[in-house]
Amino acid sequence: MITLAFIKELPTMIKTSIIPPKAWAFPNRNVGRPFHVKSRGVKMELSVTQPDDWHLHLRDGDLLRAVVSHSANHFGRAIVMPNLKPPVTTTTAAMAYRESILKALPENSDFTPLMTLYLTDKTSPEEIKLAKRSGVVFAVKLYPAGATTNSQDGVTDLFGKCLPVIEEMVEQNMPLLVHGEVTDPAVDIFDREKVFIDTVLKPLIKKLPQLKVVMEHITTLDAVKFIESCSEGSIAATVTPQHLLLNRNSLFEGGLQPHNYCLPVLKREIHRQAIVSAVTSGSKQFFLGTDSAPHERSRKECPCGCAGIYNAPVALAVYAKVFEEAGALDKLEAFMSFNGPDFYGLPRNTSKIKLIKNQWKVPESYTFACGDIIPMFAGQTLEWLPSANV
Numbered sequence: 001m002i003t004l005a006f007i008k009e010l011p012t013m014i015k016t017s018i019i020p021p022k023a024w025a026f027p028n029r030n031v032g033r034p035f036h037v038k039s040r041g042v043k044m045e046l047s048v049t050q051p052d053d054w055h056l057h058l059r060d061g062d063l064l065r066a067v068v069s070h071s072a073n074h075f076g077r078a079i080v081m082p083n084l085k086p087p088v089t090t091t092t093a094a095m096a097y098r099e100s101i102l103k104a105l106p107e108n109s110d111f112t113p114l115m116t117l118y119l120t121d122k123t124s125p126e127e128i129k130l131a132k133r134s135g136v137v138f139a140v141k142l143y144p145a146g147a148t149t150n151s152q153d154g155v156t157d158l159f160g161k162c163l164p165v166i167e168e169m170v171e172q173n174m175p176l177l178v179h180g181e182v183t184d185p186a187v188d189i190f191d192r193e194k195v196f197i198d199t200v201l202k203p204l205i206k207k208l209p210q211l212k213v214v215m216e217h218i219t220t221l222d223a224v225k226f227i228e229s230c231s232e233g234s235i236a237a238t239v240t241p242q243h244l245l246l247n248r249n250s251l252f253e254g255g256l257q258p259h260n261y262c263l264p265v266l267k268r269e270i271h272r273q274a275i276v277s278a279v280t281s282g283s284k285q286f287f288l289g290t291d292s293a294p295h296e297r298s299r300k301e302c303p304c305g306c307a308g309i310y311n312a313p314v315a316l317a318v319y320a321k322v323f324e325e326a327g328a329l330d331k332l333e334a335f336m337s338f339n340g341p342d343f344y345g346l347p348r349n350t351s352k353i354k355l356i357k358n359q360w361k362v363p364e365s366y367t368f369a370c371g372d373i374i375p376m377f378a379g380q381t382l383e384w385l386p387s388a389n390v
């Protein structure tokens, strides 16, 4: 194994090993001028601190058992979303859900689920105290009622009924995670994130400037500007693979593409580019959250398909591709493995994983007893292959 000369200049450890010849290049943003690496006869490997997934849907029952290893194989921890049926609204339910996740894990896995509570109009401040004391609940999730999958029991009156709860969250230093879209059917679906920022998020943080907020799965230039205008330690955003790599054309390419449908829906190219610039800038306010959201095939390929993209098997490969194409592989490790735990006040992982530049084909589907699940980029070739712990 040879260590490349520029390794000193990159916070991310880059190594090479033998493979068929392939030359490739990327600009080194650290020194401010492009340079080229010819890796004749070698292949690229990144050895990075094990990443965490700060936004994940693991579901429950058979579906949980089917999908959990795809996340547990690569991520150290994950913030597990509470939008089950029925939703995880209490600490007791979160603890039980955590047990079922641990049971579903492959043997010897040390994956740690970080639990969340589903905020409703009826959540009490006392529940927040219980959640904090439990040591297993790390955040509370705001779904505006009707905004997305299993959000029917979500919030209808944030500034009325929920304010005492959110004040308690400030006391307990418990982050509020938001699905940031308004639900007013009169607002165009492509504008719902921007309107949410203007009418909900801005007034909320004005009222409670100490509240820690993660704007989940951001999709717009407006969200990037908003996050960057806020203070680093209190407002941050997760970013998904799909919102970094795809724009809204992907929903209609050659016909309707249900497996590219998620909420918030994919946006115009200018928005995608703004998100790529934000994550590759090195800002600590953006971190990895896949929003991997499995739905059984027949629930996606039907007259009224569910929102959600199953990206757990491809997420790391897609993030690496995006950072490589932006010439910012040196910023990848902080995005994947440092910014999230730093924001949540948790220790960074100490173990490592490898990302190897090696083509692999994404399976067409995963078949389980509970049905088929179609992954993002099904049947396509990706360039970066994550390998187990090193």
Ligand SMILES: NC(=O)N[C@@H](CC(=O)O)C(=O)O
Residues within 6 Å of the ligand: 057, 083, 148, 149, 150, 179, 261, 262, 263, 264, 291, 293, 294, 307, 308, 309
């Ligand atoms: N992102 C999605 O399109 N779907 C998610 C819910 C969510 O994160 O909004 C799901 O649970 O399926």
Ligand SMILES: [Zn+2]
Residues within 6 Å of the ligand: 148, 179, 216, 217, 263, 264
């Ligand atoms: Zn959401």
Ligand SMILES: [Zn+2]
Residues within 6 Å of the ligand: 055, 056, 057, 081, 291, 293
């Ligand atoms: Zn989600």
